[in-house]
Amino acid sequence: EAGVAQSPRYKIIEKRQSVAFWCNPISGHATLYWYQQILGQGPKLLIQFQNNGVVDDSQLPKDRFSAERLKGVDSTLKIQPAKLEDSAVYLCASSLDPDPGNTGELFFGEGSRLTVL
């Protein structure tokens, strides 16, 4: 079974530039998550999708971050404009359970490492 795919693996940009990350979850997984992991810390949830609807985006900095999952499959996360503190690994995860409250096993991708100079 193919895992969660993410690209690019690495991205270096200058502050105030924009960047986009792409995620393809495991086939059939209804729920998709974007997490931000700063060096030395645990992942922090940015946004959770149930099919193509947003379940939780309370911790997404909406002035600069946006995410979409138009057809309920792939998702993109965009940062515009980037700040130095956005340097982190952006992890995409998916889960099979269609009930967003019933957290089951999350399957993570390998992440996209962003460096903002």
Next chain:
Amino acid sequence: GESVGLHLPTLSVQEGDNSIINCAYSNSASDYFIWYKQESGKGPQFIIDIRSNMDKRQGQRVTVLLNKTVKHLSLQIAATQPGDSAVYFCAESDYNQGGKLIFGQGTELSVKP
């Protein structure tokens, strides 16, 4: 306030010994807990989970213990191997808060051959 740091707690063990990794969680209403393993350059990988109606669950070489009274979770790894070297995160979620998974800081396990 929330503590921020670049230095993870570290546990160093000898190959073959048992490891115990501890975690304090914050929400007394959390009803589901997971341990994840994260190797360098990879995403977190599920190890074992436990629901709040249990206090112990065993897997292959791993055991999770839950003490709701003191909001404490531990992961025990039997006969630790070099391949167990990684950062281990506990995570908690509360169904009534939408099931959002909240991760702890993590502990780095180093296994000496």
